[in-house]
Amino acid sequence: MTGRAQARTVPYLFVAPAVTLMVVILLVPVAIAALLSFTDYSLGNADFSFVGIDNYEDIFSRRTYAKMIASSLIYVGVVVPASIGLGLGSALLISSLRFAQDFYKAVFFLPTMAALLAMAIVWEFMLNPTIGSVNALLSAGCASPFWHGLLSGAFLGVDPATSWYGNACATGFPLWLGDRAYALGSLCFIGVWQAFGFNMVLYLAGLTAIPRELYHAAEMDGAASAWDRFRLVTWPLLGPTTVFVVTITTIRSFQVFDSVEALTAGGPSKSTYVMMYAIYEKAIRQNLIGIGAAITVVFLIFVMAVTLIQRHYVEKRVHYS
Amino acid sequence: MATVTLRNIRKSFGTTEVLKGVSLDIADGEFVSLVGPSGCGKSTLLKILAGLEPQNSGDVAIGGRVVNHIRPSRRDLAMVFQSYALYPHLTVEENLMVPLKLRRLNRMERLPGLGHLMPGRRQKMHRIRAVVEETTETLKIGDLLARKPGQLSGGQRQRVAVGRAMVRKPVAFLMDEPLSNLDAALRVHMRAEIAELHRDLATTFVYVTHDQAEALTMSDRIAVMMDGEVLQFASPDEVYHDPADLRVAQFIGSPKMNTLPGALGSGGAVSTVGGYTFARAFDGPPQTVTVGLRPEHLAIAPKAPNGRAIPVTVRHKENLGSDFFIHANVGDTGHTMIVRTEPHTAQSLPLQGAAEIWSVEDRAVVFSSDNRRIYASDELRGIGAADLALAPAGAAQ
Numbered sequence: 001m002t003g004r005a006q007a008r009t010v011p012y013l014f015v016a017p018a019v020t021l022m023v024v025i026l027l028v029p030v031a032i033a034a035l036l037s038f039t040d041y042s043l044g045n046a047d048f049s050f051v052g053i054d055n056y057e058d059i060f061s062r063r064t065y066a067k068m069i070a071s072s073l074i075y076v077g078v079v080v081p082a083s084i085g086l087g088l089g090s091a092l093l094i095s096s097l098r099f100a101q102d103f104y105k106a107v108f109f110l111p112t113m114a115a116l117l118a119m120a121i122v123w124e125f126m127l128n129p130t131i132g133s134v135n136a137l138l139s140a141g142c143a144s145p146f147w148h149g150l151l152s153g154a155f156l157g158v159d160p161a162t163s164w165y166g167n168a169c170a171t172g173f174p175l176w177l178g179d180r181a182y183a184l185g186s187l188c189f190i191g192v193w194q195a196f197g198f199n200m201v202l203y204l205a206g207l208t209a210i211p212r213e214l215y216h217a218a219e220m221d222g223a224a225s226a227w228d229r230f231r232l233v234t235w236p237l238l239g240p241t242t243v244f245v246v247t248i249t250t251i252r253s254f255q256v257f258d259s260v261e262a263l264t265a266g267g268p269s270k271s272t273y274v275m276m277y278a279i280y281e282k283a284i285r286q287n288l289i290g291i292g293a294a295i296t297v298v299f300l301i302f303v304m305a306v307t308l309i310q311r312h313y314v315e316k317r318v319h320y321s
Numbered sequence: 322m323a324t325v326t327l328r329n330i331r332k333s334f335g336t337t338e339v340l341k342g343v344s345l346d347i348a349d350g351e352f353v354s355l356v357g358p359s360g361c362g363k364s365t366l367l368k369i370l371a372g373l374e375p376q377n378s379g380d381v382a383i384g385g386r387v388v389n390h391i392r393p394s395r396r397d398l399a400m401v402f403q404s405y406a407l408y409p410h411l412t413v414e415e416n417l418m419v420p421l422k423l424r425r426l427n428r429m430e431r432l433p434g435l436g437h438l439m440p441g442r443r444q445k446m447h448r449i450r451a452v453v454e455e456t457t458e459t460l461k462i463g464d465l466l467a468r469k470p471g472q473l474s475g476g477q478r479q480r481v482a483v484g485r486a487m488v489r490k491p492v493a494f495l496m497d498e499p500l501s502n503l504d505a506a507l508r509v510h511m512r513a514e515i516a517e518l519h520r521d522l523a524t525t526f527v528y529v530t531h532d533q534a535e536a537l538t539m540s541d542r543i544a545v546m547m548d549g550e551v552l553q554f555a556s557p558d559e560v561y562h563d564p565a566d567l568r569v570a571q572f573i574g575s576p577k578m579n580t581l582p583g584a585l586g587s588g589g590a591v592s593t594v595g596g597y598t599f600a601r602a603f604d605g606p607p608q609t610v611t612v613g614l615r616p617e618h619l620a621i622a623p624k625a626p627n628g629r630a631i632p633v634t635v636r637h638k639e640n641l642g643s644d645f646f647i648h649a650n651v652g653d654t655g656h657t658m659i660v661r662t663e664p665h666t667a668q669s670l671p672l673q674g675a676a677e678i679w680s681v682e683d684r685a686v687v688f689s690s691d692n693r694r695i696y697a698s699d700e701l702r703g704i705g706a707a708d709l710a711l712a713p714a715g716a717a718q
Contacts, residue, residue, distance in 0.1 A: 211404065219373060220420075224395070
């Protein structure tokens, strides 16, 4: 080998181990999943046949999968903005405290630290229609004229029977996880409860990185109200944090599984049949690897789309140097 | 355009007292520097004046009005920060517009999107743009308007920060070490520009710096601060030539004033190392004193002309082109002295060679052991003494 040829090949040899590992561990499994999504393979079977785009056709034509995509998007659409708004709000409030900051940080971060599967049992108990504390508390309010008046809107002169609370007092409180109309909402609530502490910690880190002199400059420039200072300094300088928080929360919300598995198992009548749960049910429980792989690919496309959108349209505008 | 008065300002952080009753009277249109080593409380004092930091006690008055409980944004001051504190997400033009928008547009007109529909906003924005344009012309930053602070050099950022302070035409400018992040050449250049800006605007400037050269070159008056107190508040000449305190004498001037131990005798005669005595008589009871001698008030030669001199050993010669600074050891006393001299004299002094130093025209400043000044019997005290020091030597006597 001549010196020149060697000089050209040596660099490739150096990166070869890393590239090989990356391909084998990261890319090949995705490629295999993509490949399997075009087959009717099931685990243990010796052979399988290609079925073309049948699996994808199923996903986009059958009502079950339409419900799956809808419930995933609703879950993401509720949990992402709510947990980010609450995370930012609580971070701003905590950072303005003079004492007990650590206490509040620890308390709000607790749901993120605790395993959701374990906490799901607590929620299951609290949301139980007959012995749960949520409905017990709500129905206790019906008996008190003050709370009944306040929550049903009767103090505003509204007819109690037309409001949700007034109506529920008369006809009974919802079954929550057992009710098609409330199950996904309940899961969203638990999702927000779990996620916002994490977002709060990220925002607290972002807030400490904002130079104090900028607030002083804003104050001197005439930003007298807290809202002006938030608009002028805090929100723009939290831009990079927000991009990160949005991306990570969206991906995590698409991946919701443990609370669904523990509390509703996708029901009632598929109202909480989110994508991760569908993959699990099809590929693991029913051993329909082909359709499971196809949902996985759709799932990956959703996540990729979110990531690309944020890279393309947002990231450039929030990094200033 | 306003006077600024600080009366008996005190401030503590925890148990540390950083300001111990500071009072200053700053005249309308005056350029005042607060100078002192880091940690002397000068930046804290400026923040108290701005309203960004509350004082523990004392009054701040701007234009005769006590503003203790008035928000910074309502004090009508502008500030240039050490880090410039430009909004990184806004262009230069938007940065300059911020103070005007916040003051001239009402809450509705400032709403994103919806604000554009408000009647009257267009005319207001038109006037704001005109003011910004005028400012950028003065500061010669017109070609930077579309850039963001991250794309500017240090000097350009500094100009934009000054511009943001200027657009509003505040009653006073506060500057917190605005030149300390620039390189040496640019710093000297900006020094002249800020002084010129002050002359053009004729507004009160309060300028915080740890660099005595900046204070001397730009100010009408300098407040020398140390350990939370103002040691002297006077013109640059007076602070330099007639320091009221040993710490002022040592802080102002580069290279530092030479200080030697000495003794004040019963007849008012002052002697220092090597038995060197000064011809002038000083007012005070016999005591140990510190004698201060500026490098330019000393002369050095291999042999002193009239025999009365401090014998030294030349240790180092610092060549500044026009002048030499000679560093010399005073015998075995461990004291070093710095003397300014002409290049041809410096050439006659070999390194490690013996030489003699004497005081030209007996110009020594003497301090008691508690750092207070002891004046010579024929010396004017306080205000006016600086004029004497500036006058040709023979004229005063």
